[in-house]
Amino acid sequence: MAAHRHRPLALAAAVAVALGAGAFAVTSASAAEAPLKDYELTWGIKQSYRSYVTGMAAGTFTPSGGATQADGNGAFTFTDGSGTYDSGTHAVRLGFAGSLKIASKLHGFELTLSDVRFDSAAAEITADVTSGGTTREDVPLADVTVTRTMTEMETRLTKEAATVLGSAGYEGAAGDPLTVTQKPAATQTPTATPTETASGSATPEPTSSTSTSASASASPSSSASSSSSASPSSSDPASGSASPSASASGTGAPARGEIADGTLGWGVKQSFRTYVVDGAAQGKITVSGGATQAAGNGAFTFTDATGTYDTDADTLSASFEGAVNFKGHEANGSYGLDLTLSGLGVELDGGSGELTADVDSLGKTSDDVVLADLSTDTAGLTAQGDVITLDGVTAKLTKAGAEAFGGFYAEGAELDPVGLSVALSDDAELPDGNGGSGSGSGSGSGSDGSGTSSGTTGGAGTTGSTTGGVSGALASTGSEVPAGALGAAAAVTLAAGAGVVVAMRRRQNA
Known part of the structure; x- marks a missing residue:
């Protein structure tokens, strides 16, 4: 030989x-x-x-x-x-x-x-x-x-x-x-130590005596854009109340019936938004069909809720209008990442449920995909002023959701929390005038009202961070650098x- x-x-x-x-x-x-x-x-x-x-x-x-x-x-x-x-x-x-x-x-x-x-x-x-x-x-x-x-x-x-x-x-x-x-490696300097980001995903965070600028930019979850932050913005559902809670009782609406209106506030996942706009994808996020996005690459609000509720049985079924498109990895006019979520729906029964959406990825469409399992700290649904409001609902990625994201996140990964407000009567006034809760967690339009329908965040000129994506299977889904x-x-x-x-x-x- x-x-x-x-x-x-x-x-x-x-x-x-x-x-x-x-x-x-x-x-x-x-x-x-x-x-x-x-x-x-x-x-x-x-x-x-x-x-x-x-x-x-x-x-x-x-x-x-x-x-x-x-x-x-x-x-x-x-x-x-x-x-x-x-x-x-x-x-x-x-x-x-x-x-x-x-x-x-x-x-x-x-x-x-x-x-x-x-x-x-x-x-x-x-x-x-x-x-x-x-x-x-x-x-x-x-x-x-x-x-x-x-x-x-x-x-x-x-x-x-x-x-x-x-x-x-x-x-x-x-x-x-x-x-x-x-x-x-205890002797390694700087040390790439996995830390938990605000969005719940583990990313390496160098800690050393190196310069502040080098340490800050070495974290894949960091963003070079001043418009993005590692901490949730006031418009992100993550910045709402620490635990999900239903409003106090007291309503003139019947115990069960049809939803008159409502909004859903959800950011999908903060690290994903940052990756698309400011990371290696160097892409853009576009909302349409009545959906809005908060300023600073914030969370999304989906509107015009329809569905049914039953406060005696503590069940709710709601569908929301609007769509959000994530696009990146452009090469010669084609995109390696082109993902659209629309037709979002929430089903709750006694404090648990699921978040669904129609998913279009690179031209392939799947309807009513269960993206996340939802859970609240309280099983009860009560209304105040003919409005049911839930903040900080925990959302964890399902197996089908992981497949929809092309393996970008693993099954069980914690997504951004969900906030929703639904009106039980035509004359009920949704919080903040457009469905956000008083804490801002249910609103995707931001406290400054700068979210706009059919708007676009990011673009070819966006300044990128040091975030990168692993090639191979991840290149087509828009992945970050592997943790560690x-x-x-x-x-x-x-x-x-x-x-x-x-x-x-x-x-x-x-």
Whole structure:
């Protein structure tokens, strides 16, 4: 067999010096690669395969070189991952140390997996496979549904994996979920520490003695636009009352009947709005059909509610007019992200329910998609002045909602809270004159009344932050940089707005 050379990521010596000095060499005007290190990859291949090897085949799994296996014949973890983040293509490429020997004397097989690699651009896992004294390099084992968090990513075994595992039935089968995370490094400065943003999504926040400007811009959830803030604006439902509450009783309307009017205030998710307008998508948000958006890339208000209510049974069913379109990743007049939500509806029954919408993504339409599960702190629905008002209703993304967002957020992710006000009679006056609650949480037009119908936020000239999107599956959905994807040197590099000289040397046969 020809001698083989490992393909570690090669940083020029000058880059190491430059990192210490704060000066960086620019490879090109459009792209730069920043180094990543201290990552771990956890993947179990496929649970049924592990059971077969240790059961019927009476075989063994033997990890070595830093690789480990979880107790109870669990998943495998490969360590010391290093690689690059490409700010031009937003690709994350990582290679991991450790190997895994799989052997069965009873069934007569022995193979070793080594040099496991993850590539978000190719959306795949590869490894070197040694069997019968021959090594095949870079064998694609699984296709990966890449997500922003890079945790619990779905995998599907390839034809090559079926050959490696010894059964054609594995081709196209769902593999175990894949997780790629950065191992905390106590000596790393600055440290990319996952923190909880106002919108509830974990994003790396560098904490170090570096300059204030570098630290601030190194967080993927930060925005370079002065119009956006990490804290919810007064017009965002998130800034409403801390807990959902129904108004005090006292109404002249019947206990059950038809809704006369009403509004729904919802921001979808603050980090998503920021990403579309000020992040890597460099796009715009457009409201239409009676919907409005608060100033400063704020939350949305959907209007003209219709439906039914029953305060005795504590049930409510309401539909709202208006639509919001998120568009970004423009290239030659086409958009990689083009998502429209319309026909929003809310169903509540005893303090829980669901939020639905018609979803149009890149021209494909799905009606009445259950985007979020809703929950309130009180099961009762009461009215004041013939108006039922609910603030801060918790909204968590459903599986169907996660699919609608193309995997941008995982199932169970907390979205912006929902605020709604519905009038039970024609002469009832909605809060703030247009359905916002007194706290502003139910209104998407903002306290200054600057929200306008059919308005657009953002555009080609919007100043971008250091936020980027992982390529591959995420490029078409508008993803942020994976949480923790940028190592210390990478964060400082991108924050400084400069490129890094990184040479990636792919392994070749001599």
